[in-house]
Amino acid sequence: MENQEIRDAGLKVTGPRVKILEILDRAGERHLSAEDVYRLLLESGDEVGLATVYRVLTQFEAAGLVERHNFEGGSSVFELNKGEHHDHIVCVICGKVVEFIDETIEKRQRQIAVEKGFEIADHSLTIYGRCNNPACSRRKEKGG
Amino acid sequence: MENQEIRDAGLKVTGPRVKILEILDRAGERHLSAEDVYRLLLESGDEVGLATVYRVLTQFEAAGLVERHNFEGGSSVFELNKGEHHDHIVCVICGKVVEFIDETIEKRQRQIAVEKGFEIADHSLTIYGRCNNPACSRRKEKGG
DNA sequence: AGACTAAATGCAAAAGCTTCTCATTTATTG
DNA sequence: CAATAAATGAGAAGCTTTTGCATTTAGTCT
Incomplete structure (x- = not known):
């Protein structure tokens, strides 16, 4: 189960983290900015702060769960690390x-x-x- | 003469532009951020606004005079385009x-x-x- | 289950980098 | 030298991202 990945990263399994992981998973090969993730969370009816999205994405990156890319144009985008x-x-x-x-x-x-x-x-x-x-x-x- | 490059770009040959071009030229293979260029201008005793540095670098980039790179870490860096x-x-x-x-x-x-x-x-x-x-x-x- | 503690969260404020606004100055042309 | 469009400087504003802090929560120990 995916939650184990969060645990393995030394992070608590919290609502925001599970949901963000789900969203990235559903996004497949699409690359999402922190804003995108935040918006998708809101659309799913989940109340998560933007700051948390940034924090979690950064933690996931450090844990090797996601990759961050800096394509041209202001913001970073993220995708699940498939190894x-x-x-x-x-x-x-x-x-x-x-x-x-x-x-x-x-x-x-x-x-x-x-x-x-x-x-x-x-x-x-x-x-x-x-x-x-x-x-x-x-x-x-x-x-x- | 270098000033011709500025003119060819359809830009007026002004103090700030000439000085910025000189600074990039002196920097050689080093990559300078807008802040770096700004600081070097001040150190040379030239009073140029940071906004002007950004504007000029962007114009030079559009004109193909300089290249902009977005390495990891916040800011863009620039170098003279040597073709x-x-x-x-x-x-x-x-x-x-x-x-x-x-x-x-x-x-x-x-x-x-x-x-x-x-x-x-x-x-x-x-x-x-x-x-x-x-x-x-x-x-x-x-x-x- | 209930209590405890470190971690996580949300919000708003703040911090970087960059762009914009606008009054003033300047390069260029005639 | 006058005319004019472009350029400049200073600060405000914009965006993305981070931080501070009070509150909430997951995980652990009874």
């Missing part, structure tokens, strides 16, 4: 996010870190572009 | 930044974008780790 690292490709128009894993890139990164005398702690690769949604892609705009 | 794209490896302890270019990674990114149906606009790859500075590297901390 395997992945990078992101983000549509700059509609905000759609696709996750990917590429071992070639991972390997080169490790090599580069060694070359530069660094010991890798983490990395973040985000590609920004336009997705193939008609509203986003920029096909040759014929002299319309 | 060639590069990625970064950042020391999470001392903040040191090393730039690198890797064609293998670049190529894979283009392939991935195509696979996922995206048209690349930009990308950002940052590796976080500990540099080989004794104070930063985490050699097996022998007892004592």
